[in-house]
Amino acid sequence: MAEKFSYDKAKAELENILEELEAGEAGVDHLTKLVKRASELIKQCKDKLKNTDAEIKSILDNMED
Numbered sequence: 001m002a003e004k005f006s007y008d009k010a011k012a013e014l015e016n017i018l019e020e021l022e023a024g025e026a027g028v029d030h031l032t033k034l035v036k037r038a039s040e041l042i043k044q045c046k047d048k049l050k051n052t053d054a055e056i057k058s059i060l061d062n063m064e065d
Contacts, residue, residue, distance in 0.1 A: 007048050010041045017041075 017038045020026055026034060 005044055005048060007045060010045050010048075014038060014041050014045075 017034050020034060021031070
C-alpha cells in the first residue's frame with residue numbers, strides 16, 4: 001500500500017535536496033537523481049496546494065449558503 005503523501009515531509013526532503021545541491025559535491029549520476037526527485041516532489045506539492053485551495057473554497061462557499 002502506498003504511503004499517504006505528506007506535504008511537510010516533501011518540503012523537508014526538498015530542503016535537504018537543496019542543501020545537497022548547494023554543497024556542490026554531488027556527482028553527475030547523483031545530481032540527476034536529486035533533480036528528478038525534486039521535480040517529482042514539486043509536482044506533488046503543487047497538486048496538494050491546488051487541491052487544498054479548492055477544498056477550502058468549497059467549504060467557504062458552503063458556509064455562505
